[in-house]
Amino acid sequence: MLFSQSCIYGIRAALxxxxxxxxxxxxxxxxxxxxxELNVSFYFLTKILQTLTKARxxxxxxxxxxxxxxxxxxxxxxxxxxxxxxxEDKVFDxxxxxxxxxxxxxxxxxxxxxxxxxxxxxxxxxxxxLAKLTKEADRLMFRL
Amino acid sequence: MLFSQSCIYGIRAALxxxxxxxxxxxxxxxxxxxxxELNVSFYFLTKILQTLTKARxxxxxxxxxxxxxxxxxxxxxxxxxxxxxxxEDKVFDxxxxxxxxxxxxxxxxxxxxxxxxxxxxxxxxxxxxLAKLTKEADRLMFRL
DNA sequence: AAGATTTAAGAGTCTCTTGTCATAAATACT
DNA sequence: AGTATTTATGACAAGAGACTCTTAAATCTT
Numbered sequence: 001m002l003f004s005q006s007c008i009y010g011i012r013a014a015l016x017x018x019x020x021x022x023x024x025x026x027x028x029x030x031x032x033x034x035x036x037e038l039n040v041s042f043y044f045l046t047k048i049l050q051t052l053t054k055a056r057x058x059x060x061x062x063x064x065x066x067x068x069x070x071x072x073x074x075x076x077x078x079x080x081x082x083x084x085x086x087x088e089d090k091v092f093d094x095x096x097x098x099x100x101x102x103x104x105x106x107x108x109x110x111x112x113x114x115x116x117x118x119x120x121x122x123x124x125x126x127x128x129x130l131a132k133l134t135k136e137a138d139r140l141m142f143r144l
Numbered sequence: 145m146l147f148s149q150s151c152i153y154g155i156r157a158a159l160x161x162x163x164x165x166x167x168x169x170x171x172x173x174x175x176x177x178x179x180x181e182l183n184v185s186f187y188f189l190t191k192i193l194q195t196l197t198k199a200r201x202x203x204x205x206x207x208x209x210x211x212x213x214x215x216x217x218x219x220x221x222x223x224x225x226x227x228x229x230x231x232e233d234k235v236f237d238x239x240x241x242x243x244x245x246x247x248x249x250x251x252x253x254x255x256x257x258x259x260x261x262x263x264x265x266x267x268x269x270x271x272x273x274l275a276k277l278t279k280e281a282d283r284l285m286f287r288l
Numbered sequence: 289a290a291g292a293t294t295t296a297a298g299a300g301t302c303t304c305t306t307g308t309c310a311t312a313a314a315t316a317c318t
Numbered sequence: 319a320g321t322a323t324t325t326a327t328g329a330c331a332a333g334a335g336a337c338t339c340t341t342a343a344a345t346c347t348t
Contacts, residue, residue, distance in 0.1 A: 289348100290347100292345100292346080292347080293344100296342075296343070297341090297342080298341090298342100299338100300337105300339080300340095301337080301338070302336080302338095304336095305333085305335095306331100307330100308331070309328105310328095313324100315322100316322085
């Protein structure tokens with residue numbers, strides 16, 4: 001698995017919140033509601049969303065009508081930001097064989113190919129905003 | 145991390161043994177020696193190589209002058225075979241978001257891009273034989 | 289002010305992978 | 319035959335990540 005569970009839940013939750021923010025970007029969505037929709041543990045999701053609020057990707061608000069919302073326009077939030085908040089260096093600075101100090105001039109046997117593939121993926125994440133995905137979601141209705 | 149530690153050690157060990165088999169493909173290399181060269185735990189490596197011998201990628205022999213050797217010419221062993229022995233389906237059948245039943249006609253938001261990247265990687269592993277890498281190793285002397 | 293709602297924070301548990309070890313089995317050598 | 323060498327097997331320990339729960343803090347409503 002490329003991403004940690006936390007990162008995965010983080011992405012899915014961010015997408016859900018971004019979709020909801022299309023209709024109303026000011027109000028907060030309770031974490032309990034997100035957890036139910038994504039079918040993940042409320043307790044765990046709470047922890048995970050704290051990571052995103054600390055990274056200033058989301059904002060939270062306590063009390064009645066509280067919850068979380070995106071901290072910025074979803075046009076300005078890219079997948080890489082979310083991935084970074086959880087485990088970016090683990091993915092994109094990594095050697096496929098886990099060898100320390102693997103780099104262009106001292107490569108592991110899989111260095112070249114992995115560099116190519118992960119670079120390509122990294123670009124996708126750098127270029128894909130939440131807004132882009134929510135628009136696709138409108139057309140395509142993909143699963144979350 | 146894309147691969148499990150076991151898979152990583154398996155690949156590295158197979159490469160080392162394949163390199164040694166260039167000079168002498170009949171004799172067995174003691175696991176203890178491999179473990180020292182790769183700087184991994186002998187005990188753990190023993191377990192891991194059992195997976196490769198059960199998959200008939202390597203052969204083992206007990207007693208003095210025992211050890212492991214490749215079960216076939218390294219021209220005929222592809223990285224995908226080794227990966228498969230450990231955790232193939234975990235990598236190449238996977239949805240990046242871990243969603244069950246994610247597929248072309250019911251995709252997750254990252255399905256298309258991940259399919260492309262992992263397909264490309266999968267092809268590399270399907271086409272890269274141990275022999276090819278050992279030849280590169282002769283030229284390049286990459287790290288293991 | 290009191291009670292209800294909702295996130296924050298920290299401690300604790302579960303599970304799976306990683307890693308260790310002791311013992312058994314096979315083989316070679318003398 | 320006996321001993322040394324080496325892999326096989328199964329039990330076990332350690333660590334990390336995933337997940338749960340309890341209590342605290344903030345906010346709203348009445």
